[in-house]
Amino acid sequence: MTQRGTLGVAVIGTGRMGADHVRRLDEVVGGAHVAAVVDIDGDRAEAIAGRLDGATAYTDPAAAMAAADVDAVLIASPGPAHEAALLEALDRDLPVLCEKPLTPDAASALRVLEAETRLGHRRVQVGFMRRYDAEYMRLKSLLDAGDFGRTLMLHCRHRNTSTPPGFTEQMMINDSVVHEIDATRWLLDQEITAVTVLKPTPSSAAPGALSDPQFVLFETSGGAVVDVEIFVNCGFGYQVRCEAVGERGTALIGDAHGLTVNAAGRWGGEIAPDFRQRFEDAYDREVRHWVDATRRGLVEGPSVWDGYAAAVVCEAGVRAQTAGTRVAVELPERPVMYR
């Protein structure tokens, strides 16, 4: 721990998520402070560091990690930049919270897995924040308690208002459905063994050649079936729902979030505009959990294995998108360190 007695964090990448995490570390989560702000856009790094007490701006992640006042790293750069930052942090044995996806493909995720395995202990928590959402946590407790018997199916809906320019079909899997991949593995405590993707006639609101929405089906090692509607230009807001169907009951999360309003002869709830509002509490809980665990010398939460397994399923999903057929998922044995 640095001279300030709190965890000195280097935040790498300060766009939408990184800037929000800087605010979170500075104003919401105790026990940590932002020691370094890193962005390849030097003006952005300077502007954000300038608003903080004692933070230094960098354009090079490695230089920030070498600084004496940096104890830990929060990676919020785009997915393709994660591998280099993760390998550098592991080389320095620094604790990391890495935004999802761990990396955008299975080969690079495996290189990170191998680096952490060589180190011989866990250092990285992956930012699958749904595990810290109050509704998901209640669903997980309910399923683990076993009152509904075995979980047979999950029905998931993942809707975004619109996509930024350059959003591709692969990103529907790698950036969006990756959350349902992790949620499925976590909620059911099973691996995903096969993926199928069906595409209805695209919405007229889908930009360019984007085939939106899509219907993604997972089969799992315990014989469950999971369907995911991914609709990234639904136009009306951000909606994430999950209904679990067990042998003796069902449970639904995602609809009760926010305010319910009665006015002008209507009854209805609010829909969040995007993930930062819908999952604000989850991000807060996730970062607080990471800071607390790190200060106690522990590494908890979603692991590099979880990030790697998700990357392998994503790759199968992207193949299923183009093949139009069922694609099997081939996962190697889980290393002892992650059991």
Ligand SMILES: NC(=O)C1=CN([C@@H]2O[C@H](COP(=O)(O)OP(=O)(O)OC[C@H]3O[C@@H](n4cnc5c(N)ncnc54)[C@H](O)[C@@H]3O)[C@@H](O)[C@H]2O)C=CC1
């Ligand atoms: N958990 C969640 O719900 C969400 C997670 N994310 C994840 O957060 C990460 C960042 O996404 P956004 O904030 O939406 O992206 P963004 O594009 O808004 O910001 C990325 C920032 O990183 C900087 N950057 C690019 N390459 C860099 C490098 N090599 N080193 C340092 N900085 C670099 C860019 O200049 C930019 O300021 C991604 O991994 C994304 O998948 C994004 C949205 C929601």
Ligand SMILES: O=C1[C@@H](O)[C@H](O)[C@@H](O)[C@H](O)[C@H]1O
């Ligand atoms: O991670 C996220 C974004 O990158 C992605 O684009 C959205 O679809 C997800 O809902 C959000 O949580």
